[in-house]
Amino acid sequence: MKIVKKHDSGILEGDLTPMIDMTFQLIAFFMVLINFTQSESNDKVQLPDSELAKPPETVLENYRIIHLGKDGTAVMGTKEENYKGLRTTLDLQYRQIQFSGEEPADTTIVIRAHKDAKGGMVQELIQICQEAGFESFALRAEENVNNGFKYISPVPGG
Amino acid sequence: MQIRNANKAGEKIELQMTPMIDIVFQLLVFFIMTFKIVSMEGDFNIRMPAAAPQAAPPEQMEFPPMNLYLSADAEGTLTGIQLNESQPTSFQALNQEIQKLVGTDSGPGARESAEIEIGFDYDLRYEFVIGAVTAVSGTKTTTGDVVKLIEKIRFNTPEAPEAPEAQ
Numbered sequence: 001m002k003i004v005k006k007h008d009s010g011i012l013e014g015d016l017t018p019m020i021d022m023t024f025q026l027i028a029f030f031m032v033l034i035n036f037t038q039s040e041s042n043d044k045v046q047l048p049d050s051e052l053a054k055p056p057e058t059v060l061e062n063y064r065i066i067h068l069g070k071d072g073t074a075v076m077g078t079k080e081e082n083y084k085g086l087r088t089t090l091d092l093q094y095r096q097i098q099f100s101g102e103e104p105a106d107t108t109i110v111i112r113a114h115k116d117a118k119g120g121m122v123q124e125l126i127q128i129c130q131e132a133g134f135e136s137f138a139l140r141a142e143e144n145v146n147n148g149f150k151y152i153s154p155v156p157g158g
Numbered sequence: 159m160q161i162r163n164a165n166k167a168g169e170k171i172e173l174q175m176t177p178m179i180d181i182v183f184q185l186l187v188f189f190i191m192t193f194k195i196v197s198m199e200g201d202f203n204i205r206m207p208a209a210a211p212q213a214a215p216p217e218q219m220e221f222p223p224m225n226l227y228l229s230a231d232a233e234g235t236l237t238g239i240q241l242n243e244s245q246p247t248s249f250q251a252l253n254q255e256i257q258k259l260v261g262t263d264s265g266p267g268a269r270e271s272a273e274i275e276i277g278f279d280y281d282l283r284y285e286f287v288i289g290a291v292t293a294v295s296g297t298k299t300t301t302g303d304v305v306k307l308i309e310k311i312r313f314n315t316p317e318a319p320e321a322p323e324a325q
Contacts, residue, residue, distance in 0.1 A: 016179070020175075020179070020182070023182050023183065026186055027182065027185050027186050030186070030193055031189060034192065048284055048287075048289070049285075050288050050289070050291075051292060051298055052200070052202075052292050052296050053199060053202070053292075054198070054304070055198050055199065056200065056201060108203075113284050115285035115288075116283050117283070117284045118280060119280070119282040119283065119284050119286070120278075120280030120281065120282070121284075122284055122287065123278075123280075123315075123316035126206060126313060130207070135205060136204075137203070137206060138202065138203050139201065139202040139288065140199055140201050141199065141200060141201075142197050142199055143197055143200055
C-alpha cells in the first residue's frame with residue numbers, strides 16, 4: 001500500500017479574533033473602573049463606616065484634606081507631622097487661600113481620621129483649625145453597605 | 159505604454175498583529191496592577207466658628223438645646239450614652255430618641271433649627287463618634303431613603319486627657 005505523505009507548506013495561523021475581543025473588553029472594564037481620586041486616600045487611615053455616608057451630590061470647591069492616623073500623625077498635602085504641630089502648615093494654607101482671592105472661612109477642612117484614633121485628638125485638631133481661622137469642617141466616613149447601626153448596645157441586656 | 163498592476167489578484171495582505179497585541183497586553187497589565195477596589199466615601203458637614211455665635215433666645219427656638227455625651231473606658235470603647243436627661247442604650251435607641259425629639263414629620267424647615275452639641279471622653283474611639291453623628295444626623299427608611307434629622311452638629315471643647323497617677 002502506498003502511503004501518500006501530505007506536504008503542507010502553508011503557515012498555520014491561530015484565529016486571534018476572540019482573544020483580541022476579550023482583551024479589549026478587559027481593558028475597557030479596567031479603564032472604566034480606574035479610580036483617579038487615589039490622591040485623597042492615605043495608607044495610614046482606615047475610615048470609620050457609616051450608613052449615611054454617601055458621596056456628596058455637589059463637589060466641594062474649596063477644600064483641604066487632613067489625614068489623621070491613630071498614632072496622632074497628621075498628613076496635610078506633602079507635610080507629615082504630629083497633629084499638634086499642624087498650626088504652621090494651617091497658617092500657610094490660610095495665607096495661600098487669601099492670596100488666591102478665596103475666603104478661608106468658606107474653605108472646608110476635610111478630616112479623614114482613622115477609625116481607632118482617639119476622639120479627643122479629632123476635637124483638638126478641629127480646635128487647631130479653628131484657631132487658624134477655618135470654620136467649616138467635613139468628617140469623612142466610608143459608606144456602610146450593610147444597613148443598620150453597627151454598635152448595638154453598650155449596656156448588657158440593653 | 160503598458161502599466162503593470164503591482165497587486166496581483168488573489169494575493170493576501172496580512173497585518174502585523176504582534177506589536178498591537180504587545181501594547182494591548184501591556185495596557186491590560188497596567189490596569190490590572192493599578193486596579194484597587196475603593197469603597198465610596200461621604201462627609202458629615204459641621205460648621206464650627208472659633209467664636210460660637212450666641213444661641214437664639216429660647217422662645218425663638220423650635221427645639222430645646224440638646225446635649226449628647228459619650229463615655230468611654232480606658233481602651234476607648236463606648237460605655238454609655240447620655241442625651242439630655244435620658245440614657246439610650248444603643249445608637250439605634252439614640253436615633254429613636256432623636257426622632258421623638260425632632261420628629262420626622264415636623265418638616266425639613268423645622269428640623270433645620272435643631273442643634274446638638276456632642277461631647278465625649280478623650281479616649282473614645284473615633285468610630286463611635288461617627289456612629290453617634292450618624293445616629294443624630296439622620297435615619298434610613300425601609301426603602302433606603304435618608305431622612306435628615308439634625309443638621310447643626312457641634313463638638314464641645316476638648317478636655318485634656320487624664321494624666322497617669324503618680325506611683
